[in-house]
Every structure is written in C-alpha cells, then in structure tokens.
Amino acid sequence: MKLRILxxxxxxxxxxxxxxxxxxxxxSGTVAVTATVGSSVSLTFxxxxxxxxxxxTGTSAATIAFGSVQAYGGVVPVNVTKSVNGTTNWKLxxxxxxxxxxxxxxSSNYTLTAQLNTADGVNTWQIGATxxxxxxxxxxxxxxxxxxxxxxxxxxxxxxxxxxxxxxTINFVATAN
Amino acid sequence: MRNTLRLFTAVLTLALLSAQSGSAAGSLTLxxxxxxxxxxxxxxGTSSASIAFGSVRAYGGSVPTGVTKSLNGTTNWTLxxxxxxxxxxxxxxxxxxTMTAQLKTSDATLTWKLGSAxxxxxxxxxxxxxxxxxSSxxxxxxxxxxxxxxxxxxxxxxxxxxxxx
Numbered sequence: 508m509k510l511r512i513l514x515x516x517x518x519x520x521x522x523x524x525x526x527x528x529x530x531x532x533x534x535s536g537t538v539a540v541t542a543t544v545g546s547s548v549s550l551t552f553x554x555x556x557x558x559x560x561x562x563x564t565g566t567s568a569a570t571i572a573f574g575s576v577q578a579y580g581g582v583v584p585v586n587v588t589k590s591v592n593g594t595t596n597w598k599l600x601x602x603x604x605x606x607x608x609x610x611x612x613x614s615s616n617y618t619l620t621a622q623l624n625t626a627d628g629v630n631t632w633q634i635g636a637t638x639x640x641x642x643x644x645x646x647x648x649x650x651x652x653x654x655x656x657x658x659x660x661x662x663x664x665x666x667x668x669x670x671x672x673x674x675x676t677i678n679f680v681a682t683a684n
Numbered sequence: 685m686r687n688t689l690r691l692f693t694a695v696l697t698l699a700l701l702s703a704q705s706g707s708a709a710g711s712l713t714l715x716x717x718x719x720x721x722x723x724x725x726x727x728x729g730t731s732s733a734s735i736a737f738g739s740v741r742a743y744g745g746s747v748p749t750g751v752t753k754s755l756n757g758t759t760n761w762t763l764x765x766x767x768x769x770x771x772x773x774x775x776x777x778x779x780x781x782t783m784t785a786q787l788k789t790s791d792a793t794l795t796w797k798l799g800s801a802x803x804x805x806x807x808x809x810x811x812x813x814x815x816x817x818x819s820s821x822x823x824x825x826x827x828x829x830x831x832x833x834x835x836x837x838x839x840x841x842x843x844x845x846x847x848x849x
Contacts, residue, residue, distance in 0.1 A: 532776050532848040534712035536731030537788075538767070540796075542838040544829055547743035608758050610742035610831040 546612035550605065550681045555657055558586050558602040571660060573599055578666065598663045606655045607681045614683035617651040620644035624676035631663035632677065639677055710775040714846050719766040719822050722750040735825065737763055742831065764826035771846045773817050778848035781815040784808035788841040795828035796842065803842055815846065
C-alpha cells in the first residue's frame with residue numbers, strides 16, 4: 508500500500524514538474540525615455556468675421572492686402588472702412604484677430620508689442636489707438652488674455668502724399684507674464 | 685521499505701532532471717530596434733533600448749526625425765514614434781505571446797502609451813495577447829503632455845514583459 512502511495516506521489520511530482528516550463532516562459536526588456544519639455548507661446552492671426560480676409564490666416568505670418576485704394580471714390584475690400592479726415596488725411600481700418608496661447612508655463616496673461624519692420628515717415632500705422640513705428644516696439648497690452656483678441660489696424664495716409672505703393676510689415680511679439 | 689524509498693528517489697530525480705532540461709530548452713528573447721519611420725533608438729538590437737526626445741515644446745521648436753508632434757487644441761500635445769519589438773522563441777511550444785508594459789516610476793501628469801495601451805506604474809498594461817514570434821512588430825510609443833504641466837525633465841522607463849501563450 509505504501510509503495511502505491513509513494514508511486515502516485517512520484518508520478519504526480521513528475522507530471523507537475525514536466526508541466527511547469529510550458530506555462531511560464533517569459534522574457535523582459537526595458538525602454539528608457541527622456542525628454543526636456545520647455546514652455547512655449549503661440550501667436551497666430553485669424554480673419555475676424557468683421558474684418559478683411561487675411562492671407563495666411565491661422566498662422567503667425569499673415570498678410571493684409573488693401574489693393575488699389577484712393578481717398579475719393581473707388582472701392583475698398585469687404586470689411587475695410589475708409590474715413591476721410593477733411594483735407595488732411597484719410598484712413599483705412601479693418602479688424603483682425605490675434606490668438607495667443609501658452610503651453611507648459613504658469614502664466615495668467617501676456618504682453619503684446621508691435622513694431623514696423625521698415626521706417627515710414629509719411630504714413631501713420633496704428634493698432635487700435637497705439638501708433639506703431641520702426642523706432643521701438645510699441646506696447647499693445649500688458650495684460651492680454653490668452654485666447655482670441657480683436658485688434659484694429661489703422662493706416663492713415665496724408666493727402667499730401669504722392670500716389671504709390673505702400674508695403675510694410677508689422678512684427679508682433681507676445682511674451683507670457 | 686528501503687527499496688520503496690530508492691524507487692521514489694529515483695523517480696523524483698528523473699523528474700527533476702527532466703524538468704530542468706525542459707526549462708533550459710524553452711526560452712524567449714525580446715529585442716527592440718529602431719523602426720525605419722521612427723526615432724533612432726539607443727540600444728537597438730538589445731532588450732535595453734532608450735528613446736531620447738531631446739528638448740521639445742508644444743509651439744515651435746523641432747522634434748527628432750521620426751517623431752510626430754500633434755497638438756490637441758489647448759489641452760495637451762503628444763509626441764509619438766514607432767518602435768520595433770521582436771520576440772523569438774526556442775524550445776517553446778507556443779503559437780503567440782502576450783506582451784505587457786509597465787512604467788517603472790509613477791507619473792501622474794503625462795500619459796504614456798504603447799500601442800493603444802495606457803502604461804502606468806500601477807500594474808502591467810496588456811499591449812497584445814497575440815504577438816507573432818520572429819517578426820519585427822512596430823508599436824507606436826506616445827507621450828502626451830498637458831498644456832497645464834510645467835516645463836520639466838522627463839525621465840522614466842517602460843518595463844516590457846513577454847510571456848508565451
């Protein structure tokens with residue numbers, strides 16, 4: 508009887524040990540990952556529903572093309588306003604959207620500046636009520652709220668100016684506060 | 685009685701020897717390699733690889749070749765790249781394997797994924813239950829960073845285990 512019991516135990520042990528390797532074959536490896544995440548600010552221009560259609564809308568390099576315009580008569584693009592100031596000057600105005608976003612930085616608002624790329628001693632460039640020149644960066648806001656803000660571009664042309672092409676670039680810089 | 689013990693000892697010894705030889709014969713190997721469309725990994729061809737994204741940011745900057753950066757509105761942004769995983773078997777009767785992944789260190793801010801599996805340190809996440817032996821299989825590794833997270837260094841390890849089915 509003892510012999511039978513021991514025989515069964517031996518067979519059971521054998522069967523158990525034989526079956527072990529098939530169910531537990533594993534291999535392992537590792538992938539180490541490193542990155543340095545930096546903070547960043549995004550500035551893009553978007554066509555305002557009440558403004559001229561921007562070329563490059565949704566990007567940080569937009570273009571406003573007023574086309575051929577004149578103080579008296581003629582036409583201006585849709586959503587561009589022309590106003591004549593007596594016989595002194597006349598102005599073209601249009602709103603456009605500035606979208607500023609921040610990532611991976613604790614910041615409640617931003618500062619926005621604008622500066623003309625090339626000096627213009629004749630025409631007056633304004634963003635809202637702020638005059639923009641090439642001399643230095645003009646502050647448009649020091650408490651800009653992240654998201655979309657509407658600004659108005661005003662280009663004032665003296666009556667005394669000779670007819671001709673006007674071309675310039677306004678450089679905007681948004682800085683997280 | 686002495687004969688009985690001898691018989692038992694002999695059978696048990698035979699069983700142990702058989703089991704040991706069975707264990708030695710059955711094995712899996714796991715290796716990582718750079719995918720042709722992915723980032724160039726360190727330790728390619730071994731079981732200890734590394735991915736170095738370098739300095740990255742949501743807006744602007746650049747990412748390494750083979751890495752895709754995608755922005756999800758103003759919520760988060762993701763870096764992703766395919767990596768190759770190859771599992772081979774020797775002396776194992778198994779048609780497929782199961783692969784799990786687990787973060788070595790907990791990360792409550794970033795989201796780590798391998799394939800469609802979200803990988804955390806809490807428990808191993810199943811990446812596949814039907815892995816194919818002997819073929820270099822691409823899996824997309826992705827790291828999602830919330831916009832609200834502060835700038836930081838990321839340094840963690842994904843532990844991967846493959847088990848024969």
